[in-house]
Amino acid sequence: MKAPFSWLKDYVDMDITAQELADKLFSCGFEVEELVYLGEKINRVVVGEVKALTPHPDSDHMQICVVDCGEEYGRELQIVTGAPNVYVGMKTPCALDNSTVVESNPAMLEKNPDGIKKIKKGKLRGVESFGMLCSGEELGINDDFYPGAEVNGLLDLAKDAPLGEDIKKIVGLDDWIFDISVTANRPDCQCILGIAREVAAVLNKPFKAPDFSYTAHKTMAAPVDVEVQAPDLCPRYVGHYVENVTGGVSPAWMRKRLALSGIRSISPIVDITNFVLLEMGQPMHAFDAEDIGDRKIIVRRATQGEKIVTLDEKEFTLTTDNLVICDGKKPVALAGIMGGLNSEIKNSTKNVFFESAKFARDNVRKTSRALGQSSDSSSRFEKGVDAYTNGLGMDRALHLIEELGCGVVTDMRKDVCSVSLVPRKMTASVAKINALLGITVPNEEICSILERLNFKPEMDGDALTVEIPGYRDDVDGYPDLAEEIIRMYGYEHIEPTFLDCAKVTGGGLTDEQKKELHLKNVLRTQGFFEAYNYSFYSPKDFDLMKLSADATERNAVRILNPISEELSLMRTFLAPSMLGNAVRNIRRGNDEGREFEVANVYVPKNTQAGEQPEERKHLVLGVWGGKNDFFDMKGAIERLADVFHLSFTYERAEKTYLHPGVSANVILDGETIGCFGELDPSIALSLGLDKKVYLGELDLAAIADKLDDGVRYKNLPKFPAxxxxxxxxxxxxxxxxxxxxxxxxxxxxxxxxxxxxxxxxxxxxxxxxxxxxxxxxxxxxxxxxxxxxxxxxxxxxxxxxxxxxxxxxxxx
Amino acid sequence: MKEKIEALRAEITAAMAQTETGRALYELKVKFQTELKGIMSGMKDLAKEDRPTFGKVVNEFKQDMEEKFEARAVVVRQMEMEKKYAEERIDITMPGKVYKAGALHPITLVKNELIDIFAGMGFKVFEGPEIETDYYNFTALNTPKDHPARDMQDTFYLAENLLLRTQTSAGQIRVMEKDAPPIKILSPGRVFRSDDDATHSPMFHQMEGLVVDKGITLCDLQGMLAEFARKMFTSSTKVRLRPSYFPFTEPSVEVDLSCSECGGKGCRLCKGTGWIEVLGAGMVNRRVLENCNVDPDEYTGFAFGMGIERIAMLKYGINNIKTLFENDTRFLEQFED
Missing domain, CATH: 3.30.70.380 (Ferrodoxin-fold anticodon-binding domain)
Structure with missing residues (x-):
């Protein structure tokens, strides 16, 4: 969420620096991820007035100016300019000697990626120039920041601009943008107003609400009916009819606000919808009222196969999962995502039907993902819009229509609401709040904090009654109040205690966990390094291991949305990962090595029916290079048998990925619990390996019950062996x-x-x-x-x- | 006779002085004994009255020579040792012979250390399934389907209701369903998120902690984490809580530790702030307790969750998470203990 400092100051009087505000916001739960000074590239650029002009003796397009930059910077600076629009009496930005402006030449930007152009005094075709007169582009601004900024030539400043004043103050670059990380429980803070409310609360300053007033003029127009057929997906729909809308240009203050948020001004009506989204967090939509067939708005699920063409001229085929706004005949908007092309605002539009609604965030998200269509509105709806703000957002938009004089607000308002708009009341115990926190927050602090956060607290002994603000859908229990209190009171008040009330409990590993750790340590002492591989692998691994088409290992759980095909299957055996480790090491010149990994394999059951696969712990061993051979690996396995009192027997193995003559199955109590051996030479050849690799894998789950690492002392024999x-x-x-x-x-x-x-x-x-x-x-x-x-x-x-x-x- | 003895004495004594080894001395002694035998055998030819005198002389001679042999043996042994010392002298600067064991992976090392710290405070270790149902990973943790918090995590799905767990918090529910308070568990393990770039790995490890009992407070959380920080890092490591949001805790906090690199003064590691974000925590949300049939009016609790890789990277100064999963032996062998 990006909030300009200047805009926040509209709602709260502040006398602190941007950094101080960032620290305050951080303390109450709003981390400022980035604090950007808009004018950071511009330094020593001031307002100057062109006093005299003489042609350059050696150039037919350059002129020599005498510029007055005020007492501090010089009354008679000689500056050469090539701009054609310079004139005597012009006030224009003057970059002084040793100043910086924005690099606007694309060729220079390549060499100079920080985008800063340095200005020094110098000679232009033999004439001394003590700086540079600047265009809007050189300040990095457009017309929305300052009228005329996009003119090809010098920026023609207003005549009342004071000489010598820092240009950043004149064109609105003396400002900070807070890029604030808003947690998912606070969608109400996904707008300037929401952040301003928090700023007022944390600074304990009054909050100055914007103006929501407007005059409703009686309309003669036929009423537009609103019917919400899917109240589960649209709990509130507010519509308002505005007549005689006009085009033209939005006022400078609004254009600048939009510009600070990176939005270009289009027309007053469109600008107002964008402005209300930024300011109030309420997405608005404007329909051309003449395009609403049958004077009817119906909010319903789309019929299967229904089509709509959105404003950006893309056609979508819908399903019953998608919510649409329809007129009497056809869809006119994809609810919460984008309006339809058939009802968009045109230059010729006379009357507008404004929409301010709440659409279920989950449905907007699903539709947006499914159709691959999104907008600022849809991303806002996905975070959650509250019904309370629907009405307020509409009021604000209507006020702005009046203020901008771009239409006549009528008395035709439709408000279909299936949720209660009465503020929720809640009573909580002060003692319980303090008990959860572990400290006693003074009562007057509790009241003051909740008052500042608009909870209208009333304290009667231990009973704390609050009215939850309409925009705070996230609050529903006393722990929420505890959080509101402590984040404003300050977490530094939390004193460390050490479970003063809790019972003593016995801790530590289970026997099984201890044995696993023991097993790892036995291998470690055998020279093995422990490896960790991803739990997923590639279907190609099956072919690499030469598995037959019906090999059980091929029956793996598939990730529906894998990062890539290489990481799409849950491992059914670990050997391919270990082979990967050996190959990677050998290719990196690690000629000799021993590694093991203990991890789960996943044996599918009925995955589609939602049955969890069986997770079985396996041990995989890998040995490569050096003097290592089959018997080094066998030795490690024998060592495990010794430590855990197992007696393994061995039979020749038939594994597609192991050498048929140099591989063995490991058998315990008549059951095959693993195998090991030399990597099949044909696989080694295909991988271009010049070292022998030995792989072994044991099903630890199968022997878990039989692992016994207990030590039982036997008396020493009286006579030597x-x-x-x-x-x-x-x-x-x-x-x-x-x-x-x-x-x-x-x-x-x-x-x-x-x-x-x-x-x-x-x-x-x-x-x-x-x-x-x-x-x-x-x-x-x-x-x-x-x-x-x-x-x-x-x-x-x-x-x-x-x-x-x-x-x-x-x-x- | 006497001459013979004196001649032998002179011969043997002279030869003895030349001996340098135990072997030569032994051979000389054998020779002496043989010669002496010869002399003594001549005794039968002597007159009877001369025999005692002669016997005495021979005895004295024998005793004298044996003393000499013994004295020489000490000298020769010394000489032999000197020679042995000289011969066996080695270049002590040559490298030592090392029997190299392998090493556990840093993830295991950190996991073990964390378990040690918390096991001492009474935490049991519980390992839940890595493939979880939607219910345990989200719904029971107060994160219903339409919850925006689900967007915070990109989940790998296997079927509509089956997923790779995105957090070890799923283990909380399984433990609370099974056991009644007091509960103190740690739940370490693999977790998965659909994120793969320079700073994210699609698989990593978390360690979840959960305490549920009567009268558990936010101060207890702070105290326990302070203890953890001191043991895991340094005794002067400080803990800072700041507000955050997780669906399954309320209040929720982000926990920062004072930077171990600069001690809180501000450096590159902590991006100049003096603090490093290490884990998320909070008081267990009442709804989570209710979902597990634990009475939230009787019991409260706290939970915390941390990334094991993150702790390992901080502790060992590893700057790229990907190296943890490459299993390069040059990396792994640095964690020998």
Whole structure:
């Protein structure tokens, strides 16, 4: 919301600076996002009078002027100008030596993006010039700011402009624009008047309301009937008939106000509707009364397929969700958004039917979005217009018609209202207000603040009765009053306390949350960095991962309004994101790395029926480059199994995105809970990767109940564990796991089996491999003495017997 | 005989002085013992009466030499150590060997720190669903369909009533439906908004806090946030409340902290104001309590919500939110602890 300082001063007498006002507004809930000084580019430009003119000896279009800029700046300044409209006795802006004006030359603007042109004394074709006489363009203003500003040549100022006066004061640039951030609960402050009301309240100054008076002349015109068929979408509709409207030009004060808000003057009637929107926040519309068929205004939902052409000559096909203003036959306006071309104000318009209404903000928004059509009015309606202001806005417009003399206000007024206009009364407890705040605001402060905010407070003991202003639809309970009071009283009065009344509660993480954190830390100590990826990915990721058409991962929840196709699907597995991380890192020269992410995947249910998808926590691992291989990733997974007391088994995996020979499913209690392995080389090739990437993903939700990171101490064995190494000749087809299984289960004292070498070659028969294991024998506490070499030999013999019997394995 | 002994004494003593290693000394000792054995074996050839005298001489000789060997052993050990020291001398300026662990992501670090701070004040941690219904994300939070506050957030929709939660506030409702006051919860997690530019990420994290009990006041909110600010930033960090608007709180406040960079004097980080906007908060709106069947005349409460990325960026001096989601290891490894 943009509010000029000068305009606010119309309603409140202020003797503070713009910055001081900005601070005040900030303190009561209106953050001034930007405070712009209109004349910031203009410096040392003053009113001068051309006293004498002589032709330039070396130029046929330049003239040498003697300019009087008053005592302070010089009575006889010599300035050369090329402007054709200069004349003796002209008062015009004079940029002195070392001054700045607005850069108006487009070629120079490119070099000088701040748009400031510096003026210094110098010689023009040999003649000294001590400054520059300026055009309106060089001050950055148009005709609406100052009449004649758009003339090609010097700005011809009024004859009463005082010599030497700062030009910013003369042309209205000595002003500030407050760009105020208005919160969504205060649509009443989306206008100058609303901000002015707040300014008056926070400064504790009287508010000077604008003039709403007008004289209603009896009209002979046939009445225009108003019928609101959709009161839910149009709670109030005020219409007023104005006769004999005239064209012409709006007065300078109004044009300037509009100009400060960036709106060009068009005609008095249009200017008044724009002015009322800015000042009162009430969108107005003017129909050419002659175009209203059957002298009827009907506010109704459009029929399916009904068409309207709006003022900007765009045609729209409507649905029953759209609200239209119709005459007896056809739509004449898209309610709250734009008038119809068929009833617009023309030069020939004699009589006007003015509209000031409230349209439901949600409906205006929906229609505006659906049709892709918007206007200042529609954006105002979307924020919320109150029924109270409908009438006041109309009165203000009628007053201005009288003041500008651009029409005759009649006594034909139609007001169809389905909501109460009686101000709401509310009684609240002062004690409760103070209890919510935690401090005691003095009663007289409470009354003073609410008085200033037009709540007409009456205090009777603890009972505080207020009348809620008609424009404050947001207030409906005592906490609202508490907020009004504290924002004016000042938040600095709030003293920090520490839950003086509250009960003690136990805090902290749940077991599940603690385990997740533990899991992350286990991975961290394994050299993994934690990653965070977006929860959405691209359908292309499915193809990249070579997923079959019927792969379950392809069944993903789709975002209806994604930012882009790349971010349109909710993740059903995390591996593509991790692959993305690996690729990005490798391309950036991070040759080696380990990352993990713990995040939800989303398993769709009946999304269209509004059923929430199942959110399952997954863990994804990524390892790339360096000496990393399959077993580094397996090691990390084994480490997790150790810490959480799980025993995983592994089977060959068949995943389209993993190397068929270098990938495994992770199995827990007969259930596959994840997989890991080398990225399929064909995918690596298509991505141009020169490093191997390993990906792993575990369904944490599936194992959540089984994670047990509790520590249970076991008594230390009385005797030390003993290690024996065995080199075995095994058939090539046997897996490590099969051998380990026999090694572990042939003797109860074997507590650990670790493969340390695999050999194939000369000394091993073809089709066989040599595998060397370290076996750890740990005596339990029932063992009375340490293992002797002889007892160990006995165990080993038994183990070897089992190996030979079960797997045909020989000692090497 | 005596000559033999003296000759051996002279020979061994001389050789001993040359020994520099334990090994050489040991070998010399073996040699000495062998020679001595030879001498002693000659004893049987002596006359019986000469034997005791000779025995005494040999014993003295043996004792003397053993003392010498022991003394030399101390010297040799010292020499050997000196040599070892010299040989094993290293360039201590060479780099140390480091076993590198990974690191948790700064979002997790900040989340953990926040949980630590508030868990100590009695807050439990609740994680609600990331895909929410319209009801929990908006309606129950006093933000009906036509509410202009819905425009403040660009929402990703999955179906008419299904959306990616735009705020962790949705968790408030789920907790209040389930538990009776006193309630103190933190609700951290991913949130989503359809915003993607230099300063916005379509996904980010929030941490919601909610307290509902009898007699909770705005002063309590101020006090709790002051404690948070001191612990999260510095002990001199100050808290400023200023009026704002959220549909689910009334009164609503924007909470600024004094700038940790300049201490409130004004700098580039705080754009010269001395304050940094950190979170939104307020007293829980009566309608929200009513929606959860909590009697608003008996209970009051406050809620606050902050962006975890924002806190992380302030705390670590990260200037671009996008780097948090690129997962570049050169970024991540800076958060080792």
């Amino acid at each position: 003993v290690k024996r190494d065995l080199a075995l000749i095994a058939d090539e087809k046997l897996t490590c796991a099969e051998i380990e299984d026999v090694l572990l289960h042939s003797c109860k004292y074997v507590t650990n089996v670790k493969l340390f070498d695999v050999y194939r070659g000369g000394q091993v028969p073809v089709g066989k491999k040599s595998m060397a294991f370290t076996l750890t024998f740990t005596p339990d506490n029932n063992v009375e003495k340490a293992f002797t070499p002889e007892t160990l030999d006995g165990y080993v013999k038994k183990i070897l017997g089992n190996l030979k019997f079960k797997l045909g394995i020989e000692l090497r």
